[in-house]
Amino acid sequence: AQKVTQAQTEISVVEKEDVTLDCVYETRDTTYYLFWYKQPPSGELVFLIRRNSFDEQNEISGRYSWNFQKSTSSFNFTITASQVVDSAVYFCALSDTQGGSEKLVFGKGTKLTVNP
Amino acid sequence: NAGVTQTPKFQVLKTGQSMTLQCAQDMNHEYMSWYRQDPGMGLRLIHYSVGAGITDQGEVPNGYNVSRSTTEDFPLRLLSAAPSQTSVYFCASRPLRQGGNTIYFGEGSWLTVV
Helix, strand or coil: CCEEECCCCEEEEECCCCEEECCEEECCCCCCEEEEEEECCCCCCEEEEEEECCCCCCEEECCEEEEEEHHHCEEEEEECCCCHHHCEEEEEEEEEEECCEEEEEECCCEEEEEEC | CCCEEEECCEEEECCCCCEEEEEEECCCCCEEEEEEEECCCEEEEEEEEEECCEEEECCCCCCEEECCCCCCECCEEECCCCHHHCEEEEEEEECCCCCCCCCEECCCEEEEEC
8 A cells, every 4th residue: 555654754954954854655557656745834735746656856945856667666855954944744645546536545744844 | 717616714613513514616627625724734635636526535534525517617525524623724626637637726725612
């Protein structure tokens, strides 16, 4: 069965520090997708990135970067020069494809607090 | 284009009461789903649908019913609310044909059962 593990329950950093959020996944599918979502204190879920299993290129978007390594089944998320507005719960998720109906399997989330 | 709309945003129920959480999307997405979010548990799939007239169970379906009479709407029914159903509920949708594409979430519904 598919599984996503975010071992870090809570992380606290000081503004401008770099921080990496870990995500390890398990799947037997050869084709799958990985996602990161941000949930700020207001509660909505904000899509950050989608990566398919055939694309292992790292991606950078501003202060955000993602490191996808199939060899270690990891999809880690790094925030460079963190800001207070980055404070949120971050979820890693894996698409679960069964019979063509995809479902997202979420990790339990990592709560990031960025202190001024 | 409103995206995924959930109502109500907040609701307090007494144990044993019934209610329906509404979810509507205006993007003509075939796939719709309901998740619940509990502290330390992440989001867990309750039910999902791949099109009108088709529904299936997710990870935690007990205590919930769904139906999909139209492409746009996917209501979640609690027939007899229990305190264990106190949670935040998210409805989501995406186009079915674009496999693995972005899933769009509603803003969430905060439900408290006392």
